[in-house]
Structure formats: structure tokens, C-alpha cells
Amino acid sequence: MTTNSISDKVVLVTGGSGFIAVHCILQLLQAGYQVRTTLRSLNREAEVRAMLKEGGSDAGKQLTFFQANLSADAQWNEAVSGCTYVVHVASPTPILNYRNEDEMIIPAREGVLRVLKASRDAGVKRVVLTSAIGAIVYGHPQQTAPYDETTWTNVAGKAPAYQKSKTLAERAAWDFIEQEGDGLELSAINPATVLGPVLGPDYSHSIHLIKNLLTGKMPGCPKINSGFVDVRDVADLHLRAMTHPAAKGERFIATAGESVWLIEIAKTLKAHLGQAASKVNARELPNTLLRIAALKDPMVKSMIPLLGRMMNVTSAKAIHLLDWSPRSTQEAVLATAESLIRLHLLDQ
Template sequence: MSTVLVTGGSGFVGVHTIAKALEAGHTVRTTVRRPERESDVRAMLRQGGIENGGVEPPDRLSFFTADLTEDAGWREAAEGCDYVLHVASPLLTYVPEDENDLIVPAREGTLRVLRAAREASVKRVVLTSSGAAIAYGHPFRETPFDETDRTNLEAVDGQPYVKSKTLAERAAWDFIAREGGGLELSVINPTAVFGPVLGRDFSGSIDIIKALLDGAMPLTPRIYFGLVDVRDVAELHLAAMTSLAARGERFIAVAGETMSILQIARVLRARLGRAARRVPRLQAPDWLIRLAALRNPMARASLPLLGKVRRVSGDKARRLLGFNPRGNEEMIVDTAESLIRLGLVKP
């Protein structure tokens, strides 16, 4: 088995990726921004249990302190590794006034990891990008977007997350082409990531389920996106890590059809009984969201998404890497049940 570095081990995708790599028998290193986060990661792995993709952390897991905004720690973390899964990404809990607060650490952090991997003679880096780097800034079209598509940065003003993921991925491909040496790169582009929550560290998409269950979203905005389970994203990273077919390729991670938040709400109401009593039944008209955006930064951030249906194809991952993801309904229910089980929604 190989020695694998998973960056951002305390993150939602990161901790599930660690679990899958350990289950596969690899020796795993991971980075955290602060040393005290080691106990949180180990607790999340124990919380997961084998049935949810987690494991009791064995001696094959070690921790390194490294931050995307600083050079320190990355060379040491990568030294002796066969592969690097660069999952870490800056995440803000607010909409930044300056988009560079998100863009710069995403792009520069990716380059730091790639340089460290190259200097450590790592075989391949698998980068966690996003569907946001593929399907945004384009007019509506019936045919699904695929891995040949690129987000049009000239048409995504006011969307710093989309810009950060697009520019970070672009920087990675440029680095490999110009100064990567023998380092290989594969890229995973997940859509909105759901699935079992193992602790308080989870992706922004999980907040949608939480808000629906808490009653914080009395009406759903007219927003649509593709879904994928975090356990399947983790497994796809491992497949891309070693497959010959994955070298120099990008892969969209999506489970099935695009869904609206209202459709997600209907799944919760149908499957969770009383636990879904606060989940809304109706969709808000766009004018109401625009009115709310005058005072609510999160509503304002959703404005570019209203009514935009972006369908993406996961055929390439299925065909080349054997990707066989869980269905939308299963992951929605698993997400909600984990939030309830951990006491992260209102009783």
C-alpha cells in the first residue's frame, strides 16, 4: 500500500477521504491548520464507524500542521509520500467584500501544495476542484456540461467562490504544464456535496439541509444544482489517484439529475416524518429573494443562482474510473439523519 497525504483533514470531504484511504490499507498523513485539530479529526473518524466510511484511527494516520497561506509545513508533510490528495480549500462563513480574500489563498495554497509535491517526488496529485469551475458564466443550454467545459470568468461577477475554484484549478494545470517536472495531476470536480456529517465541520451545501430542518428557510429559493455523496467523492479521489486513465484528466462527480431546493425539501418531508415538520412546502418568488438580498448577505449571494439550471454529466467518471455513486434521495436522507443524530438541528 502507498503513503498518501490528504490536505485539510478536518474538513468534510477531507475526513471522509482519510477514512476511505485508511480502509483501503494506505498509510495516511493529513494536514490541519492548528495542532489541536488532530483530536477533532480522530473523533470524527470514530463517529463515522465502518458503515459510514469512518474507521477507528490506527497507527497508520499521522498529522502535520500546515496552512494554505504559509509555506511552512508543506514540504515536511509531502516528503516520502507517493500521492497527495489536495482536498483543503479556504472556506469563509461570510460573503467577503473583497473576493481576493477567497481567491488568493485558494490559488496560492494550491501552488504551495504542488511545489511541495514536486520537490518530494510525489507520483500524482489529485486536486479537489468543483463543478463551479466548469458550468458557470454560460447561457442556458439543454445539453449537460462536461469536463471539456470551463467556467467563463468574465460572466461571474459577485461569485467569489466560483472564481476561487476556477482560478485555483487553472493555476494547477498551468503549473503542471510549465514546471511540474514528472508530477502528474488529476482533478475531481464535485457538484454540491452531501452525505453523513461526522462533526461540526461540514460543507456549505450541508447548511441547506440544516436550514430546511431548522425552519430557517421558510420558503425555498428557486435554486438548482447537482448532488453527490461525500463518501462517493472520497472513493473517486482514490480511484483517480492510481488509475492510469486518470492521468492529466478531470472528472465531474455527480450522482444523478439536478434538483431544486424545493425538491430536496419534499424528500425530507416524505422520508423524515415529524423531524421534517419545519421543512417548507413552498418556493419563494424571485422578487422576494431580491427584496431579502437588500439586507441579507446570504440572500444577496444567491441572486446569481436564481432560476439557473446547470446540468452536468458524470459519464466520464463512470466510464473510466468505475464511479457508481449513491442516489440523490439516499444522500439527502443520510445527511439529515446525521445532523439530527449529532444534535446539530433544533430538537
């Protein structure tokens, strides 16, 4: 495909101020696409442009903004009109003090359907949906073999509300494509815990893990296991899934490699960052201590179902089918820390 044919194609990225979305926009601009993005408030346009500049791109007129909200129909038809592809990254963020899990589930599911309907009606070729491994790994008996894309989180099991919302939203997307898609194509990306270079003060909740370790806010490491992946590789996988013929109708796990325990993340920071990691506490916290803390702290409470559970997933499908080649977990961890330090975000 030549640059000329790419420059004629318009891509909409939803939720443009988000951590993954900004990196997707950055790579789309660098590839030569015309890019649109949605924000709940256009007051944030300058902030998004500043983040892109930090990432090395002065977007200029190659990027345009639309005000749209996942919970309302307004502006979605205008935003997708004339687009070849839609990268649907926007999703309600986790709510810690929710009264009812439907507070997360309904907006996530309805938002996906809103974007898919507008995309279908506008003649979009393919939508790439940002899902999560939260739609894969929960509610199952313990297993040592890595989870793959054939598995779905069992929402009748012990799945936390946010992960349940990601599962039901992705399920609704696939059902819509099958029943009402009218030729619209769909691919889904299911990232593990997303780390990598922060471009500004707005970043995902997963980045707080590294920030809290570096600032000493975490008195130690809960016995939690996860896969990790660099946001630059997550964005790259979105772009591959957007255009690759083999990605049609498929979901792809994004992880850098084998899952690791949090204590290994702490040890990586201490081993490579010297004085900057002096407050990192690389000791494992007893499960009992966390269960007591969970009685008062909603953030800790959300960790309890994860204690001691292996959360290994495999990206073999993305690597073999889409020729995807992710950075290592260590590189993702250090890029996160170095960007937080460089942008003076640890004291905010």
C-alpha cells in the first residue's frame, strides 16, 4: 500500500485523550492517515495535541476533533461519516465506589453498540475494538496453561464488575456484527496490563502501579500475577488488526510474554533505576494484611479476587498471524518509569 492511498483514508479513534488512544493516533498520523478523534469535551483538544507533540508528532490539520459521548447518540454519525476504519478505544473507566455493577456494564455495552451502528450506517470497512484480557481470564478454575483467545470470562463466576463490563461489551459487539453488521468487519484487541511511555498527565489506571511503587505509596507487593505489554505495541497491534485481511472477525491478546508477579516488577525498577527507585519496596505483602486493608480501601478490595492467581495469557496468535513483535516486559516497565520521572508526574 502506498503512502498516497493511506493519506486518502480517514480513521476515527474514539476517546482521544486516553492513554492507548493517544498512542494509536500517534502511529496513525506517522503512517500518513487522516485522523479524527472524539472527546467528551472539546476543551481537551489542546491537551491531546500537547501529548502528541510529546510523542513526536505535530498533528496540524491531519487531525480533527468531534465532541461525542458514549452515552448519547449525538455526533456519532458525523464523526464516522467518510471513515474507512474506526478504532474504538473509548470505554468507561473503572468506578471504585459503584453502587451497582450496571453503572459500568450498561455504558460500556451501549457505547460499543452506538459506535458499531454509526459505523455500519456510514459504510465503514472495519472497526477495531479495544477489549481486555479482563474479557478472557476471570471466573475460571485455576489453570497453569496460558489463556488464549478461545476463552471468555465467565460472568456468572467471580468476575469483578469492570472486567464483567469489558466481557459483556465485547460479547455484544460480536453479536451485533453477526446479527446486524451488514458487512461491517470487526477485530478485537485484548491487552494485558498496559504500561509504556506516558505522554502527559492523563494516563490509564494501570500506570498508577508503577507510580505508586516509585513514590513508596505501596508498602510492598501484593501476590498478584499479570501479563504486561507496552502501549506502543498495543497501538501497533490495533493498526495491524485494522488493515490485515486475516484479522477480520478475530480477537488478539496483547502481552509482552509470560506473566510475572508484582514483586518482579518492583525488582526490575530497583535493579535499573538506581536512586530514582529508592522508595520502591520489593517485599511481598501477606494476603491476610491485604484482606484487612480491603475492609476500608476500595482499591485494595478490587485486588482480593486476584491474590495468588496465575493470569498467564499468550500472544502467539498475534505474533504468527499479524507478524506482531512486542517489546519485553522489562522494557515496558522501565519506559513507564522513565517517562513519569521525565515529565515530573511522580509528585502530582
